[in-house]
Amino acid sequence: MGAARSANSAGNASSSSFLSSASASSEAVFPLPPDILVEIFLNLPPDQVVCVIRLVCHQWKDLADGEFFWRERCRREGYHPHGASKVPSDWRLFYFLCKKRRNLLKNPRGEDKLRGWTLTQNNGDRWTVDEPMVPHPNEAVHKNFVTSYGMCLKEQTVDLKHEGYSPSFMDEFQPPIRISDWYAPRWDCGSEYTISVQLLDERKNVVQEFHPDTVYFPQWNDQQWCQMTHVFQNYGPGVRYVRFSHGGKDTQFWAGWYGIRVTDSCVEVCPALDS
Structure with a gap:
């Protein structure tokens, strides 16, 4: 031993x-x-x-x-x-x-119901999640968020430092920030879609904003998916957060969920040129 x-x-x-x-x-x-x-x-x-x-x-x-x-x-x-x-x-x-470039939004396709989103307006019969009425161009998309007859808006605020983008990197390099969103109406009901994306400083003051005109769809449309995109560039030092807000409603005040549908939303920081 x-x-x-x-x-x-x-x-x-x-x-x-x-x-x-x-x-x-x-x-x-x-x-x-x-x-x-x-x-x-x-x-x-x-x-x-x-x-x-x-x-x-x-x-x-x-x-x-x-x-x-x-x-x-x-x-x-x-x-x-x-x-x-x-x-x-x-x-x-x-x-x-x-x-490690990636989508910084959580639950962009509604696979986890409404988790990760703050519902800033939740009117009519409120936000819900359903399957797309027509196939989405991205075959990985199997769910979408659906609005009602009252205004429905939801948002997320991305903390860039928490996601790995240090203040010094953001200030020195000011990498492009790309946003995209997919939206579609129902074929049998008019609807409207709105989006607002803001770059915020440390105190949540707006540094730069993308807020296009509201998009309106008439009744009896082809209910196809549309994409909204924007790239923030040369926005100056101080950006620490990205606030992403979108939604809409139907325009005929129908009970239920006949309003705009949104899914596959994305916020990406793009340090390199796209090849």
Whole structure:
């Protein structure tokens, strides 16, 4: 028993000694030229480079943290800044924000009922969720929000810092912010659609706003899906939130849910040019 414990202790000590020695002399263990190492790193998953490669030794950390490495990674994967004046000061941050670009709105298609939305007006027979009356261009859309005979509006406010877009990045880079929304009427009832999207500063004051004219549909229409899009650009420093609000109602005061239908809403921060 004592001999076994002694052997285990010796084995553990030996393993610990080997790991310490390998860590201390990693440059000698992996005697590859820096340009070869960089090429290898460029072919590894980015999360592995950050979470594993950087921890091996000082040389690998310096290469994995270097501006050239992340600038080259952006170039190879097609992430290009929007202009010569918009060169990132942190290419690694720029890379990951491009890589993880996504819709910042929660529950944009009504799959979780009305969760994630604040109902600022909920009149008539109120907001509800239903299946689209005609197929949506995006085959992944199986639900839409439906308005009633009284005005129905709902909104979300996106906290950009909470979503990973730091104040310094937003102020320095001012990446385009793209919004889109899909809406459709019923064929047998007139309806109206409205949308308002605001960029807000830290105190929720409006910096810039997109608020087009209300869209009206007559009775006996083709009830096809329409898309509303807008891109905020060159909006200046100070943007911290995006407030997205939309909705509408029917125009014939019919009980039930004959008003405008909305779904697949989107707010995206776009650091790189779209390829």
